[in-house]
Amino acid sequence: MKLFNLFRSKENNESFDNLIQKQLDYLPEVYHSHRQYKNCIEFLENREWALALDSLIELSEETGHYFSNEFWNSLIEVAKRMNLSNEMEYFLAQLKRNQSDLEHRIPFGWAEVKHDENLYETHISEKNVQHWNSERRIKDNIVTLTKVNGVYRKSSGRCGMIYIVEDGKLSEISYELEMNVAALFVSTLKWVLPLEKLMSEGEKEETKKKLLQWAKENNEVIEFAP
Known part of the structure; x- marks a missing residue:
């Protein structure tokens, strides 16, 4: 040819x-x-x-x-x-x-x-990442999630996303299962909706507490990855 x-x-x-x-x-x-x-x-x-x-x-x-x-x-x-x-x-x-x-x-x-x-x-490219994020959020029905405060997990095999909702604001954390432990990547925690904004150190600490409480209530094993 x-x-x-x-x-x-x-x-x-x-x-x-x-x-x-x-x-x-x-x-x-x-x-x-x-x-x-x-x-x-x-x-x-x-x-x-x-x-x-x-x-x-x-x-x-x-x-x-x-x-x-x-x-x-x-x-x-x-x-x-x-x-x-x-x-x-x-x-x-x-x-x-x-x-x-x-x-x-x-x-x-x-x-x-x-x-x-x-x-x-x-x-x-960042444009590809933004497109994937948009498709994922539609698939995970973010519009409904953001109506009620709480912590929500959406799995995709051995990885997925954990969403934190607080008064209409949304943060998301990717995770990977390692020996049945969910490693959460929290070093760059930020709000992604309705506006993208880095969390303050105080907000990060409160978010970690919420995640630990959620894990305890749902018998989940988590650890915070660097």
């Missing part, structure tokens, strides 16, 4: 601005302080699309990281419509690199650093 046929993008009527901006929006936050990311934003604001693409090429070259096929296909679309053959060849080469170096497909909005054949470091 020819590479062109394998990775050919579908007809796309989005503007150059939107196509490039979407890739920037879904780049993981680890890249936001990178010089080439900032350059790309500036070029995009000035509608200098070719230079914006060059910045993303330099970002890729300077980091050596792997980005999703969707990321490269969108940039191919821009380069194709602007008749930028050198840029298109580079983006196609990155698709080939993904195919030859990786045994898995990188989801859109993710990036990976390959340390060796068995060790990968993964970065995920």
